[in-house]
Amino acid sequence: MEEILRLLEKDARYTSKQLAAMTGQEQGKVEEYLTQAEADGKIIGYTAIVDWDKVDKSSDLVTALIEVKISPQRGEGFDRIAERIYQYDEVESLYLMSGTFDLAVFISGRTMRDISSFVFGSLATIEGVTGTATHFIMKKYKEKHKIFEKQEEQEDRLLFV
Amino acid sequence: MMDYSSLLSEAAVSLKPSGIRKFFDILAEKKDAISLGIGEPDFITPWHIRDAGIYSLEKGFTKYSSNAGMTELRQEVSKYLNRRFELKYDPLNQMLITVGGSEAIDLAIRATVNPGDEVIIPVPSFVCYGPITTMAHGVPVYVETKAENEFRLTPEELKAVITPKTKLLVLPFPNNPTGAIMEREHLEALAEVLRGTNILVLSDEIYAELSYGRKHVSMANIPDMYERTILVNGFSKCYAMTGWRMGYVCAHADIVAQMYKIHQYCLMCAPTVSQYAAIEALRNGDADIAMMRGEYDRRRKYLLEGLRELGLSCFEPRGAFYAFPSIQSTGLSSEEFCERFLMEKSVAVIPGTAFGKGGEGFVRICYASSIERITEALSRMREFLKTI
Structure with missing residues (x-):
């Protein structure tokens, strides 16, 4: 049944x-399994990957990766601060990282100004956040195994083997 | 004016051109066409393999290789055959790297067939064995495999066509176009017929890695068959490397010595860039094969289920990437079915008759295509069947 999850990861439709x-497998069994997997939180949701640059070429909406350094709090570790960060609607993804910073925050579909004001106004002022570094994503090449640029097809192919 | 009809090779002139060319002329003009006609992986060669080819070009490795193929590559092929199929071939004198499996087939037939020798060819099967036999002035002897035997060659069918002139048995399994496989017991039964004869076997195992639910058994694995088997395999189907033209042939050193000369005079060597890519494929490509096999297996089940829902009977293909459903219930011939399906619904599948006798009443559908395309093709087939 795990195969079904892997297939849905490739194409949720x-x-x-x-x-x-x-x-x-039987269709009924598959449906039962999916209902259960959704209830158990094994499947968190289903989304589409949209190339917004193609939707609106003049758009000034950007995606940013914000590195966040924090000091862990007694008894709560990093989770408490992480929770305070991911509650913001702006935050698309949030990961706890190994290495030189602690949390990786992804924000997309906002203007640069929106992101700046989020970082200075909201993120940096959270208690326990000791530093941030914001990187703007200039171009998306691949997301969730899907490539943004249309791939060229080979011409002059043999048609019969 | 020259009268070419008197100048050309009679054997070449006698070859029939492929009867389905017209289909593809139609196909090329259709915008919404779906082709499930071509027997080719829809995957692109895995990146690390392509990268190895690119790297060899960067390094300037653009010269001929040794005739038999790079030693390093032959050693890797030898290790691979041992690892995957428990076969032992000496990379130095029992193996040639060829320009695709097709050259390997050509070499095997030309190195063994004398004028008038008979070559037994089970059909439906890949289209090249007969024409190559004809060009070697041999005589193709076709044996029709049957749907009720799941398109395997049976010992009775084999026995019935053996004559004192029989030189070679072609054994194309897993089979294009039927998807049939021969399991150990079925090969054993053929071996029983062959023991004590001087008949050689050309075992075309190009789809060996694409066996579903069971591991491929080579004819060379069967007791007493190793010494009479010429094994053909290659990289096209299992690594999605059709355009690289890489194959190989393994046999007893005495047979290889003859094939070597033909290869040397005709081709010199396989493309060097492709050989470097092939080394990488053999060293680090097992996971790619497993991934693609898994994908094909899902599509196979999906297509089979879809065909059965449409009421077309189809024996379960266990190898390669083709389904071979019967379309007899439609009352159309294979050609009519395919031509009308293409004209009316813009989906290309191949008439079974393109693969020889015994193919009438069947069509070949290649499922090396995305689930989306297979879904669309099935739904167009549903509409098409309603109109018949």
Whole structure:
């Protein structure tokens, strides 16, 4: 059944009927499993990967990676501060990192000004946050195994083997 | 004016051109066309393999290699055959690196067939064995495999066509176009017929890695068959490397010595850049094969389920990446079915008759295509079947 999760990771639009056919299981069983997996939080959600640059070429919306250094709090470790950060709607992803900083915050679909004011106004002022470094993403090449640029197709292909 | 009809090779003139060219002319003009016709992986060669080829060019390795193929590559092929199929071939005198599996087939037939020798070819099967036999002035003897035997060659069928002139048995399994495989017991049964004869076996195992649910057994694994088997394999199907043209042939050193000369005079050597890529494939490509096999397996089950829902009977293909459903219930011939399906619904599948006798009443559908395309093709087939 884990195979079904891997397939949905590749394409969340597979129907339970398709998943059943591909894995040789009964459709009812697949549906049951998915309902349970959603209830258990094994599947957190289903989203689309959108190339917004193609939707609006003149858009000034950007994505940023903000490195955050924090001092862990007694009894709570990093989780408490992380929670205070991810509650902001602006925050798209948040990861605890090994290395020279502690939290990686991703924000997308905002203007540079919005992001600056979020960093200075909200993020940096959270108790326990000791420093931030903001990097703007200039171009997206690949996300979730999907490539943004349309790949060239080979021409002059043999048609019959 | 020259009269070419009197100048050309009679054997070459006697070859029939592929009957389905017209299909592809139609296909090329259709914008919304879906082709499940071409027998080629839809994957691009894994990056690390492509990178190895690019790196060899950067280093300037652009010269001929030794005729038999780079020693390093032959050693890797030898290790691979041992690792995957428990086969032992000496990389120095039992193996040639060829320009695709096709050259390997050509070498095997030309190195063994004398004028008038008979070559037994089970059909439906890949299209090249007969024409190459004809060019070697041999005589193709076709044996029709049957749907009720899951398109395997049976010992009875084999026995019935053996004559004193039989030189070679072609064994193309896993099979294009039927998807049939021969398991150990089935190979054992053929071996029983072959023991004590002087018949050689050309075992075309290009789809060996694409066996589903069970491990491929080579004819060379069967007792007493190793010394009479000429094993053909390659990189096209399992590593998605069709355009690199890389194959190999393994056999007894005495046979290889003859094939070597033909290869040397015709091709010199396989492309060097492709050989470097192939070394990388063999060293670090096992996971790529497993990934692609897994994908094909899912598509196989998906397509099979879809065909059965449409009411077309289809024996379960266990190898390669083709399904071979019967379309007899439609009352159309294979060619009519394919031509109308392409004209009316813009989906290309191949008539079974393109692969020889016994293919009438069947069509070949290649499932090395995305689930989206297979889904769309099935839904167009549903509409098409309603109109018949």
